[in-house]
Amino acid sequence: MSIVPKPYVKELRPKCIPSKERKIGETQGLGHSAQGFILPCCWMDTPPMQRDKKQEIFYQEKFKISNVDDIKKDILESKEWVEFYLMLQQAPNKAPDVCFKMCGEGKEFGKGIDKYGEE
Numbered sequence: 001m002s003i004v005p006k007p008y009v010k011e012l013r014p015k016c017i018p019s020k021e022r023k024i025g026e027t028q029g030l031g032h033s034a035q036g037f038i039l040p041c042c043w044m045d046t047p048p049m050q051r052d053k054k055q056e057i058f059y060q061e062k063f064k065i066s067n068v069d070d071i072k073k074d075i076l077e078s079k080e081w082v083e084f085y086l087m088l089q090q091a092p093n094k095a096p097d098v099c100f101k102m103c104g105e106g107k108e109f110g111k112g113i114d115k116y117g118e119e
């Protein structure tokens with residue numbers, strides 16, 4: 001038996017994507033930042049200095065609400081947003097840390113703290 005602790009692994013179960021397994025109240029709706037951006041959820045609203053680079057896609061000037069005519073077409077159906085939701089489902093290891101912090105599920109194998117600093 002190895003004395004090296006097994007890595008802490010969380011499974012990503014995005015609350016922003018509807019699922020039959022989720023009960024009412026367990027889903028997460030769109031968020032809105034004070035800077036004028038729509039976000040996949042309120043947890044994505046992070047001050048610029050604390051933001052993961054993977055979150056920056058939502059803060060592009062072209063996605064600022066005041067810069068678009070049609071929120072659905074110009075933001076929610078944009079290539080970046082569609083690819084983000086596909087990534088959450090098909091390549092969740094590429095998701096921003098906040099996604100694992102807020103929507104990660106699983107048991108820890110080592111002791112105590114996971115790689116995101118949470119118990």
Ligand code: SF4
Nearest residue numbers: 014016040041099103
């Ligand atoms: S934290 Fe990430 S996975 Fe969770 S609801 Fe927000 S965007 Fe979706």
